[in-house]
Amino acid sequence: MNKIILADNQAIFRAGIAKVLASEEDFRVAAQCADLERLLLSVDAYRSSIVLFASALRPEYQDLMSHVKAAGSRAVVIAENGEPAQIFTAHDIRGVVYRNTTGQALVECVHRVIKGFSSIQRPAEAIGAEEEDSVGARVRDRLTPKEMKIVALIVQGCKNKEIALRLGTTEQVIKNYLRSVYDKTGVSDRLELALFTIHHRILAAAAAEAGNSVQMRTA
Numbered sequence: 036m037n038k039i040i041l042a043d044n045q046a047i048f049r050a051g052i053a054k055v056l057a058s059e060e061d062f063r064v065a066a067q068c069a070d071l072e073r074l075l076l077s078v079d080a081y082r083s084s085i086v087l088f089a090s091a092l093r094p095e096y097q098d099l100m101s102h103v104k105a106a107g108s109r110a111v112v113i114a115e116n117g118e119p120a121q122i123f124t125a126h127d128i129r130g131v132v133y134r135n136t137t138g139q140a141l142v143e144c145v146h147r148v149i150k151g152f153s154s155i156q157r158p159a160e161a162i163g164a165e166e167e168d169s170v171g172a173r174v175r176d177r178l179t180p181k182e183m184k185i186v187a188l189i190v191q192g193c194k195n196k197e198i199a200l201r202l203g204t205t206e207q208v209i210k211n212y213l214r215s216v217y218d219k220t221g222v223s224d225r226l227e228l229a230l231f232t233i234h235h236r237i238l239a240a241a242a243a244e245a246g247n248s249v250q251m252r253t254a
Contacts (some may be wrong), residue, residue, distance in 0.1 A: 036060055036061060036062075036065045036082040037061055037063065037084075037085060037145075038063055038065040038081050038083065038085070038086070038150055039056055039062055039063065039064050039065060039069065039084060039085045039086075039087055039145070040064075040065055040066045040074070040077045040078060040081055040084050040088075040108075041053055041056065041064055041066070041067050041085045041087050041123075042067070042068035042069075042071075042073070042074040042077075042086070042087070042088040042089065042092060043069070043088070043089040043091070043092070043113065044069055044070060044089065044091055044092055045089070045091065045233075045243070046069065046156070046191070046243070047087070047096060047187065047191070047232070047242055047243040047246060048113075048134070048232065048233050049067060049069070050085070050190050050191045050192055051190050051229045051230065051232060051235065051239075051246070052084065052113075052141070052234030053067060053192075053228045054190075054192070054198055054226055054230070055138040055141060055142065055229075056087075056142070056145075057113050057142075057229060058226060059142055062145070065077070065081045065084060066080070066081055068088075069094070071092050071094050072101075073112030074086075074088060074092065074094070074187070076103055077099075078099075078103055078108060079102060079105075079106060079108050081106075081108075082106040082107050082108065083106070083107045083144055084106070084110060085108065085109055085110075085111060085112065085148060085149060086103050086108050086109065086110045086112045086165045087110075087112075087114075087145065088109070088110065088112060088113065088173075089112070089113045089120075089134075090112050090113065090114045090115055090118060090123070091115060096122075096123070096126040096128070097126060100127060100128065101128050104127075109129045109130075109148050109149075110127075110128065110129060110130070110237030111128070111131070111132065111133055111144060111145055111148055112127045112128050112130070112132075113132055113133070113134060113136075113141075113156075114133050114134065114137055115133070115134055116133050116134055117211070120155050120156070120157070124153075124155060125198045127164055128152065129148045129152075129153050129154070130144045130145065130147065130154045130155070131147040131154070131155045131156055132144050132145075132154075132156045133156055133250065134236070135234065135236060136156060136212065136226060137234060138230045138234070140156065144156065157223060158211055159207075161183055170235055171235030171236060171237035171238035171239070172206065172237050172238075172245045174220055174231075174238050175220060175237055175238050176236065177218060177219045178216065178241075181202070181212060181237045182212055182216050183245040184202060184218070184248070184249050185202070185209065185212050185244045186199055186200065186216060186228065186232055186237075186238075187214065187242040187243065187245045187249065188202075188212075188249065189225050189228055189229060189232075189244065190228075190229045190232050190233065190239075190246075191204075191246060195209045195210060195213075201249055202249070216228065225247070
């Protein structure tokens with residue numbers, strides 16, 4: 036079983052990526068980190084891991100990689116679209132994927148790094164931002180505010196019972212909404228919905244905003 040430390044300050048992306056990784060039988064997410072301090076503590080605690088982190092955390096790469104190497108681990112970065120890979124490879128980061136990559140490409144990158152290879156995705160290999168924006172915008176505009184809140188909670192890993200409780204309704208109502216969401220997004224289950232959402236930045240941003248409103252309501 037390959038241990039993975041996952042670090043991203045964008046909660047909805049972190050939750051979605053965790054779902055992607057959890058779908059692989061040989062992966063175990065040992066820690067999820069929302070900030071740099073937690074990331075460094077986790078790197079020191081979980082040795083011989085794959086450290087999958089977002090460049091948005093803005094670490095001091097030399098310091099981070101000294102922790103990674105001391106722990107016998109390897110690093111994969113989730114770069115923001117447009118960031119040159121050389122920024123990361125210069126610090127011996129073995130894998131580079133971009134924020135708008137597919138779940139399959141992310142998993143393949145991690146597998147290659149586990150085997151001791153480098154895996155550097157070129158920006159051109161990721162889906163074009165313009166195409167992504169148009170797809171995400173179309174789906175965002177088709178979903179109702181209630182459906183968007185449900186999408187946000189699905190990405191966070193909530194079950195129907197918890198979603199119903201947080202939205203003040205019943206499980207059956209949530210099931211009915213989910214059927215509508217699946218139809219509008221063209222997916223067939225919760226995992227596909229989570230992957231679809233994090234793969235489309237505009238949709239993910241809208242879901243994150245909806246999720247924040249739910250947290251404020253239930254706080």
